[in-house]
Amino acid sequence: MVAFVDLRIFTEPQQGASYEDLLRVAKATEDAGYDAFFRSDHYLKMGSATGLPGPTDAWITLAGLARETRRVRLGTLVTAATFRHPSVLAISVAQVDQMSGGRVELGLGSGWYDDEHTAYGLDLPPIKERFDRYAEQLAVVTGLWETPEGETFSFDGEHYKLVDSPGLPKPAQRPRPPVIIGGGGKKRTPALAARYADEFNLPFVGPDFAAEQFGRVDDAAREIGRDPKEIIRSAALVVAVGRDDAEVAKRASVLGREVSELRENGLAGTPSEVVEKVGQWREKTGITRLYLQLLDLADLDQVELIASEVAPQLD
Secondary structure, three states, X not given: OOOOOEEEEEEOHHHOOOHHHHHHHHHHHHHHOOOEEEEOXXXXXXXXXXXXOOOOOHHHHHHHHHXXXXXXXXXXXXXXXXXXXXXXXXXXXXXXHHHHOOOEEEEEXXXXXXXXXXXXXXXXXXXXXXXXXXXXXXXXXXXXXXXXXXXXXXXXXXXXXXXXXXXXXXXXXXXXXXXXXXXOOOOHHHHHHHHHOOEEEEEOOOHHHHHHHHHHHHHHHHHOOOOHHHOEEEEEEEEEEOXXXXXXXXXXXXXXXXXXXXXXXXXXXXXXXXXXXXXXXXXXXXXXXXXXXXXXXXXXXXXXXXXXXXXXXXX
């Protein structure tokens, strides 16, 4: 038995998925007992996938799922700060939180994928300006949510200026929905996480790097007088779990990946092998949450297999 690690399903619909595809996975996620269903926030495929039937907007998707699910938490890993004005984002997320009865979490990142910005005519500033905007977005979104009803919020930044905003609507969760921050930057990222994050996530890295980065976040939190234990540690890894080696190989083949590579860089293997690897991650990094990147959205059997054979050993 491994010390508690919470499992969440994480999807990448820009690779080719409709709302109905995501709804099926979200309902299977809820029925199987997972804590949360998350999706990426991208507008263009990556790699060899066709991308058909085309992109779906993350927050429109989550608004629909908010009304068609009952228990499972919903969120983005992660919303790009380059896609939406922070005031618009704050309004959208607050409304989805109301629609879900308080089940929304916002993963927010600076934005990075050049090709999708070019394809859809979205601005992608140089990295310093992008990060400056990202920092201001975090301040605006959380500031609007946390402003008490009947009071106003103003912000005078280099990139965003708000004057006497009523900060409405308010999210169902008070003072605000959880905010997830992630990334490998050594200075500004940990500093922003220390100030704003309820959770710090590291996607698709190894446990050695993760342990170092979590340590930087802890140090940044202590510098501003915050208890590092207030920030949940999480990671995201691609999954290819099977009842036997043949099933693992089949799932890896569907993803166009080698089993050996997935064993090294993801969560691949039989349930017992995966439990062992999660235990190694837990021991080395202190994570208490894992996002399982499900790339084959038709493979609901894998969702159920992990829930029945892996999750009970992580309680």
